[in-house]
Amino acid sequence: MSGSAAALDLTRHLKALRRSGLVEDSHPEFDARVRIYALRGAPMIELLRWLEETERMWSEQLTAFKAHVEKEV
Numbered sequence: 193m194s195g196s197a198a199a200l201d202l203t204r205h206l207k208a209l210r211r212s213g214l215v216e217d218s219h220p221e222f223d224a225r226v227r228i229y230a231l232r233g234a235p236m237i238e239l240l241r242w243l244e245e246t247e248r249m250w251s252e253q254l255t256a257f258k259a260h261v262e263k264e265v
Contacts, residue, residue, distance in 0.1 A: 206229060209215045214235050217227045 206215070206217075206227075210217055210229075212235075214232060215229045216232055217229050220226055220228060
């Protein structure tokens with residue numbers, strides 16, 4: 193992949209992340225062509241909560257499945 197193609201791909205990904213609200217960008221005063229991207233905290237907290245809930249659910253399901261299998265043996 194050429195450098196310009198990689199830069200275009202990166203630009204597309206950053207644009208998608210910005211539109212989704214996961215990152216925000218700013219322009220430094222010294223150069224308006226430069227964009228500085230930063231992760232937004234709130235969406236990351238929501239993601240962590242979802243991951244915790246999903247992990248808890250799967251843990252409970254797998255524990256129940258293990259108990260069922262061991263009871264059958």
